[in-house]
Amino acid sequence: MSSPNAITNIHGGGRGYIPGKTPDDPRKRHKCQVCGRGFARAFNLKSHMHTHDPARPKPHQCPHPMCKRSFSRLHDLERHRQGIHSDGPLVDAKRQGVSPSIIRAQSRMRSRAESGGLI
Numbered sequence: 442m443s444s445p446n447a448i449t450n451i452h453g454g455g456r457g458y459i460p461g462k463t464p465d466d467p468r469k470r471h472k473c474q475v476c477g478r479g480f481a482r483a484f485n486l487k488s489h490m491h492t493h494d495p496a497r498p499k500p501h502q503c504p505h506p507m508c509k510r511s512f513s514r515l516h517d518l519e520r521h522r523q524g525i526h527s528d529g530p531l532v533d534a535k536r537q538g539v540s541p542s543i544i545r546a547q548s549r550m551r552s553r554a555e556s557g558g559l560i
């Protein structure tokens with residue numbers, strides 16, 4: 442007995458997928474003139490357009506709305522904020538905890554108390 446009914450898929454994976462032809466999303470009606478990306482809100486498109494700006498503004502901008510000066514270096518912005526607006530320094534991330542030398546001294550004392558039994 443032989444079985445010649447081996448299934449052969451002649452038609453491969455012939456699906457009519459055409460890359461690059463994506464359907465228009467009606468919600469993203471704000472189209473970027475440069476790269477064609479669509480955005481649901483004009484605000485999103487506006488902020489996106491900054492990425493195409495060849496004369497992109499300096500990355501560190503003063504957060505004060507009446508000022509809006511921008512600086513290429515964060516150090517310059519900080520100096521400007523403290524000097525012009527009397528803002529405090531940006532040290533939230535570097536909050537000082539217990540100094541590491543104190544922790545080391547404490548753990549050393551504890552291990553000595555544990556190992557040095559009363560023999």
Ligand SMILES: [Zn+2]
Nearest residue numbers: 473475476477
């Ligand atoms: Zn774009």
Ligand SMILES: [Zn+2]
Nearest residue numbers: 503505508509
């Ligand atoms: Zn400022």
